[in-house]
Amino acid sequence: GSGGGSGGGLSGTIRIDGSSTVAPLSELVAELFQEENPDVKVTVGTSGTGGGFEKFCAGETDISDASRSIEPGEEEACADNGITTSRLTVANDALTVVVNPENPVSCMTVDQLNQVWDPQLKLGSWSEIKGLEPSFDAELTLFGPGTDSGTFDYFTGAVNGEEGAQRSDYNNVGEDDNQTVTGVQGADGGMGYFGFSYFEENEGKVKALEIDGGEGCVAPSAETVRDGSYVPLRRGLFIYPSAEALRRPEVQEFLQFYLYRVNDVAAQAGFIALTGKQLREAQSELKTLLGSGGEGTAG
Amino acid sequence: MTGPPERPSTERTRLATAGARAATAGSLSRQPGGDVVKGNIFFALLLLAIAVVLFGLAAIIVQAAINGAPALSFDLFTNPSSSLPERAGFRTALIGTLYLILGVVLLVVPIGVGAAIYLEEYADRTRWWNRLIELNIQNLAGVPSIIFGILGLAFIVRGPLDLGFIVAAGSLTLALLVLPTVILAAREAIRAVPPSIREGSLALGATQWQTIRRQVLPASIPGIATGVILAVSRAIGETAPLLLVGATTFVTFNPTFLGDDGYSALPVLIFNYATRPQDEFQTLASAGVIVMLVVLLAINAFAVWLRNRYERQW
Amino acid sequence: MARHENRPETAREAAAGRASIAVRPEFRQGANAGAKEKMFEIENVTVSYDGQPAVKDISLDIFKNEVTALIGPSGCGKSTLIRCLNRMNDLILGAEVSGRLLYHGQDLYGPKVDPVQVRKMIGMVFQKPNPFPKSIFDNAAFGPRVLRMKDIEERVEKALRCAVLWDEVKDRLDQNAYEMSGGQQQRLCIARALAVDPDVILMDEPCSALDPIATGKIEDLMVTLKEEFSIVIVTHNMQQAARVSDRTAFLMVELDATERSRWGRLVEYDETEKIFTNPADSRTEDYVSGKVG
Amino acid sequence: MARHENRPETAREAAAGRASIAVRPEFRQGANAGAKEKMFEIENVTVSYDGQPAVKDISLDIFKNEVTALIGPSGCGKSTLIRCLNRMNDLILGAEVSGRLLYHGQDLYGPKVDPVQVRKMIGMVFQKPNPFPKSIFDNAAFGPRVLRMKDIEERVEKALRCAVLWDEVKDRLDQNAYEMSGGQQQRLCIARALAVDPDVILMDEPCSALDPIATGKIEDLMVTLKEEFSIVIVTHNMQQAARVSDRTAFLMVELDATERSRWGRLVEYDETEKIFTNPADSRTEDYVSGKVG
């Protein structure tokens, strides 16, 4: 974009921080926005959802990327500093369960997944999973993301019924989900899970399981996520703008731009785009926020 | 007098043994024996150690170069960062890193050397507080970098110093992180200056500071340079503390040292790219490693030059 | 030249055999010194390292415009004593000086005394040559520079000339001092001390690594210098003490009853001529004539 | 004791003033040596530092069971020359030895020669005392331990006794060697070299920091030792050379025409008695009688 763009001379700095999962999307939007508004500086940090909210609630950032919803404690901290916010869903993700390509199993029920990851059962082999078709005998070698991540929380909540209620004797890959790919690829009985984009990039190296959430086996894909059939492992990714920051024209403009363009670029950044309904909801949330920010009332 | 009563007989006995040995000693050429074998084994071990290090280094660099090859080009140095791998470069992160390191060097050299001088030349080792300082510095070296991040966020970005999320705050955090390295290296260098040099200077009427400034410090430059090289090397590669004190992954403009618009740093970007799902970003991360090594070598070159120049043997 | 005067017959032959030393805690002041101005007054000075005395109970006066020599066997505390005079012992951990040490009537170890000031006035050449790891020029120029003197080059040249080193080094002043021969290093250290024009110069065996020619020149220098300055010299060379010094102090090692502890003690202090020709103490006579050992 | 024999009148007075030395590239072998066994044969040896010659074209033979003294003014290359004899110059970067150096007929710088083996047989005491930063005992025991000798304690004690140090240190053998006086350090270095019973001992001014008594004892020791070993000693002390040595080599500094370069040259080499009483070269006479300088 050349100077004197269509933004009408907006300038200023917009600070975004938070989840590293959401960051690629925010970055892409920010890049496009800056092309049109070259005088606005947008930065995107990745200090984690928790760290992001901490800075956000201290009034140090304008928008927080989050791979989970804000927690009551965090909301309180925000309120203490006079910061009001609201959740805007910006993309969808499908937590994808992957296994070794040689593995004959192609579909598992949530209950079977629960057996595998159950903290009490601690199954050692695929053959111990009840009701699995076709039967398969290999040592279960499990991989999962860092236990501090939103992905972990969401998966355990959806599969095991309680956040964090997962067996701990699995291979924790920490920050780098690419290692789950390597690990599952290398072990016959390997199983792991991560965001959809990791699967998309590594199709062939690992195989994605179809999930039976009660209404038959459904494979993870953009379509199944958008039509709502990939349950229960589909999740939303969020941004939390601060009403305070929304008084600034460049932030208003940016957020409107964000929601305007997000569906075009989501796939490019490795995410599943919002459904029309989700998008409309987000837009109306933003309006509410804009209203409250404009009035200057907080908390 | 002070001497012992010389008994020639004592000497004679001694000489007898000596004579016996001297008679057998003859050849000047290498005696095949334990010492030679040991010496050779030892030398082989030394070479092996060096080989291990050099091989390890080469392997890392070659691996990064191969993985990063598709992305390697000069554009990496000139393009700003982008979320589109095909046009992403490291310029903005590079400038952020350069500022950070500049700040680290400006902070850590005077503070580190100053603390080392204080401890070696002024502090009374018998005083408990000086021992405490000594212990405390060694201990700081073992504090994980992320704790420095927490500290930097609480005390430098916010809290007492309240600098905000600016490059200078990042520099200060990193400087504190690598300070022990510089202090320890500088202390050892200062300690190695023979006392006779200090005596010679003081005896000419030089004050203690003049002695330090003109004799001790120049003589310890090589050791100090080593400390700075190691410190800068560490600082340049740190990720975690920077995340906490405000280094972001996405900045498309050139940051400034004191501006609070945000900044990025090479390792933060590299780490972020390396953990992304897309292969292009992983390639970019490897290329980033090469970029970083080039920068590191350029930064260290001066210190290496300085060290070679001041190298001496007593 | 003034140095051929009071030279006595000296150091004839050293006979082997060992005379045990009686512990005699006496000391003497130099005689015939009424008219001279006192430079140092040393009164009952004891120096210990880590609580072990190295010299005990030394009392003597050192006069202005004289060369005073300290002689005595190795380990008797000559270096220890001379280092007290410009507070070099401050630098050794565990070294402790007791007694009184006056310099021009001022207490050298007084509370207000600044060791730096002391060392500016009282220069020192050490027993082991300790050139700085710098060029020859920078070595000699160090003192003048530190004391912010002018005409550094001139000073350096003069100091190097005085120390009989100029001709050997004039073409390589920027060479590292460590690349010199042992004797050259020692002369450089002498030059370095001369370059700052101190009031007193303490020399701890300044000629130990020098050949007779250089030694002779340094001795000439001392004799000339004493017209302006005062010089205290430690030497193990009897002839040298006899040749250059006006007054000589003889120290000896004393053992305690158990032969476990040993320390230095002043045996005799007098005009050099007297010490070498007609010493009051038989131990002095034995030592200077080489009969002890 | 044998050391009072051939002592001539020596080193009377060193007159000030400088006589320029004519360049005379001659050298001499020691005379009257037909029957003696040659230890070192030095033939046309030149040693340079960084291309600058420090000594040039030295030829002389050193004999077994003799004390050979090297004398000459400071900087004339005595240390340089003596360090060639046990290949210590290998350790100095930029030092280069040319010419032939035979030890018992074997080329010291031959391709198969192992410098370690050389130094085992040819011990050395350095000009500047350089004790290890270890205890006194460990210093003396270092050589025997490295060479895996037996009876270390006994050896150490004997070596310390020979170096006239035992009585002073026997109660504090575990004290750090750097806490000794200058002379004690030097004697320790001598003891350290003696403890390994070398074949030849090279001594670079071993007595420069010693008092006459200790010097006398070390000289006695040399005279005794030469019955079994050979000794090469550098000294600037004419009397010492005269007292202990059988043969003396006199080196002098030579200047090139431009007075820019200077190097050492062998002026005369002969039996000590001859050198001190009836030297062939007038420059030798001037030097030993103290007329030059």
Add this chain to the structure above:
Amino acid sequence: MQARDAIGASGAIGTSPPRSLEAPSRRYGEKAIQGLLALCAIVSVATTTAIVVSLLIPTLSFFSEVPVGDFLFGTDWAPTFAPASFGVLPVVVGTLSTTLWGMLVAVPVGLLSAIYLSEYARPGVRRVVKPVIEVLAGIPTVAIGIFALIALSPAIGKVLPFMVKVPPFSAGVAGIAIGLMIVPIIASISDDAMRAVPGGLREAAYALGATRMKVATRVVFPAAISGVVASVVLATSRAIGETMVVLLAAGASPNLSLDPGSSVQTMTAFIGTTATGDIATGTITYDTIFAVGTLLFAMTLVMNVVAIRLVRRYREVYE
């Protein structure tokens, strides 16, 4: 005569030498410098104080909910799981394991390299090799971690199968990678320390017939022991404090095992990921970071007290 000339010059300047032994000026400059230098040393104390302060409050709030005994002696580490368990021993052991393997590589390799550089290498070689080795210290730890995972792990798995089990994560491999990373600290600082040993000591040893190896090991090395130990302490600290390499190459699964082939979580890896992860601040899980940090701080403190004692004991002072 020359001597006269000298006196002429000195006379001009030194005619009336100052006789007062008191300082002519109050030397405020010197005192100010000393104060400044002390201030520099204080910076480190301030840093530590700040660290202790920032660790203490959350640590106390952590221990108000978790008994100290359960924390220190528990063998089940699952602070982010439900139900949570706070037995810290697995991560302590994980830290010890990677550090141990790292030091097993770094100490011998580093010290031998230092000896080579200082005692064997020709100056030209040294001038090149030393900075090259130091490059290792500057490779971003992410790169080393990834290298360990995708190149080192398979390579070592072929040679020493017990070091790497099925998943690519192993404490041993992470340790080796850390070892490689900290070699320059040991090699470089020890080399400087050994180079600073006066040449006279080497000469003395050579003259006694010592071989180069003996000179290096019996004279130079002991004389430089203070610097050597300092370098090892610094390197150990760095190994303990390293986060990214272990995170990538050792996995993040807490295992109470010293087996080099097992995946472990170290204290730093826990702190590192949790602090930049998605956990909400102010929760008990988040406070766990500080409890672990405090423990780590205490552990390094003990190690350093011991190290300082050792150096005091074995240091050789020359001159």
